[in-house]
Amino acid sequence: MILSTKGRYGLKAAFELALNYGGGPVSLKTISSKYNISENYLEQLLAKLRKQGFIETVRGVNGGYMLARKPEEITVGMILRALEGEMTPSDCLSGDVCTRESVCATRVIFEQIEKGINNVIDNTYLGDMVRQNSKVMQEAKLL
C-alpha cells in the first residue's frame, strides 16, 4: 500500500472540512466517528495539518477544526505531503549519491513514477473533490 493511514485518514478529514467550509468548525469527534477513525490518532494528524497552515482550530465549547484556506486553494498533494512527507519513489531522487553508470536507467523510471503521481495530486484541489462528490450524490438520488 502506497499511502499509510496517515495520508488516507488525513485526506478524508480534510475533505470533510472542505465539505463544511464556511459553516463553522467541525469537532474531532464528529469526524472520527463519521469515518470510524481513532479520535486521539486523528488528532495528531490534524495537528500536523494545523502546524503547516492548512487548517485552523477553535477551542472550547462548540469548537473544532476548519480549513484555513478555500478548498480551491488546497491540493491533495499539499495534504498528503504534510502527512506522509515527500512522495518520492526513491531516495536517489532526493539528490544524494548516484554512482551513475547503469543506475541512471532505473533513476529515469523513478522520476517518471514520481511525475505520474505528482500530476494527479498536485492538480486536484479539495474543491474539486467537493464538486465531484455532490455530483455523485445527485446521481445516487435519482436511483
Next chain:
Amino acid sequence: MILSTKGRYGLKAAFELALNYGGGPVSLKTISSKYNISENYLEQLLAKLRKQGFIETVRGVNGGYMLARKPEEITVGMILRALEGEMTPSDCLSGDVCTRESVCATRVIFEQIEKGINNVIDNTYLGDMVRQNSKVMQEAKLL
C-alpha cells in the same frame, strides 16, 4: 518513500540482467557488488523473481541469474509487483468495505493516483531501459 528497497534493488538487478541478456548468467556477487547491495538480501529478492517466472538460474561454477524472457517482454510493473505486491494507494480500492457517503470522493483520488503509477510502470519494458541507458552512455562519452 513509495518504493522500499525491495522494489528499488530488485529493479536494478533486473535491469542489470537485461543489460546482459543473451550473454550467459550473471552471478549474484557481480550484481551485489556493482550496485552495492547486500548479497544475501538481494538473493531473497531474486528468489521472488525466479518463483514468479521472470528469471532463471544456473547453479555451480560460472552459474548465476538470467532473464527468463526477452527484456522487451518484461515490464517494470511486473518486477515491482512481484517484489512489492500490488501498487495500490489504499485498500479501499481492493474491493473491501467502502461505506460510500463522502468517502467516495477520496476513493476517486486514490484511483487516479493508482492509474498514474500504473501508466508508467506498465508501459515501460526492461528493453526500453536498456535502450535509454545506451543512449545516456553515448552522450556521456561525447563530453
Next chain:
DNA sequence: AGTATACCCTAGTAAAATTGTCAACTATTC
C-alpha cells in the same frame, strides 16, 4: 465561579514492516 466541552501536547507501546545476517545444504564444473 464552576463545569462541561473541545482542542493541545507529550510519552509510551504493541505489532508489523523493513532490512538485513547466518549457516547449513545442494548442484555444477574443472
Next chain:
DNA sequence: GAATAGTTGACAATTTTACTAGGGTATACT
C-alpha cells in the same frame, strides 16, 4: 573432490505504524 554458486529457513536489529493514555489549556454557558 575442491571450489564455485544458488537454495532454504531461521533469526534479529531497527524503524515505522497506528494507536492509547493522560494531563494541560482555552472557551462557552449557566
